[in-house]
Amino acid sequence: MKHVLDRPVWSALETRHRAFAQGGDLARRYSPSIALFAATAADDPASLRALGELVGPDESIIMAQADTITLPPGLAAISTADAVQMIAEAPSPAVPDERIQPLTPEDAAEMLALASLTKPGPFTLGALSLGAFWGVKVEGRLVAMAGERMKQPGYTELSGVCAHPEFRGTGLGRLLSVFVANQIFARGEIPYLHAFATNAGAIRLYESIGFSLRTPINVAVVQRAA
Incomplete structure (x- = not known):
């Protein structure tokens, strides 16, 4: 039986993130200004055709799923990667830290600059539309952040x-990861995350705060074939 997180993009776009979706019952994508992720409901020809119709000539999308990624005619992967999906079963002990503060749309440009510098994964100016973010500032400058992205039931x-x-090395990533995960638990939901399989340091960090592997994830950046 398929798990709701096996196709996390699809399950988000057909449920809690439906308001951000473009497409229909066979394929959906996030509005490009918010996120580049797209997915199909299944790998049948009709769903794949529907996905192809959502991708413009100068656009890229990102697919991420436990299943092997199948592309429709006319689309090609310009890069692929192996990732892991990790899930936490219980909150981790948190140390209160008054430096943690909620980030707002006024912080969006600085958030994008920090993400562009550190490359934690796909990030846009519209990221705050998907969920809350928190950060730590030093002398008014944003130096660390973490937040929420895709949402599925539960x-x-x-x-x-x-x-x-x-x-780096000051514990801010760990601090904010625990804080955000515990915010998710406090709402009665379960936190999960994705990391590139080659990012051993990040995986060790997440394991140390109670996350464990749920499934490998296939990732592909896709655009219309030349």
Whole structure:
């Protein structure tokens, strides 16, 4: 039996993130200004054709799912990667820290700059539309953040965890990861996350705060074939 997180993009776009979706019952994508993720309901020809119709000539989409990624005619993967999906079963002990503050749309440009520098994963100026973010600022400058991205019934993704290179090794990534995960637990939901399989340091961090592997995830950046 398929798990709701096996196709996390699809399950988010047909449920809690339906308001951000473009497409229909066979294939959906996030509005490009918010996120680049897209997915099909299944890998049948009709669903794949529907996905192809959602991708413009100069656009890229990102697919992420436990199943092997199948592309419709006319689309090609420009890069692929192996990732892991991890899930937490219980909250981790949190240390109160008055430096943690909610981020707002006024912080969006600085959030994008930090994400562009540290590359925690796909990030846009519209990220705050999908879920709450929190950060730590030093002398008014955002130096670390973490937040929420995809949401399915009973689940919320922990995402965007990053710290400025000047502040790596100071524990801010761990601090914010625990904080956000516990915020998700406090709502009666289960936090999960994605990490590239090659990012051993991040995986060790997440394991140390109670996350464990749920399934490998296939990732592909896709655009219309030349």
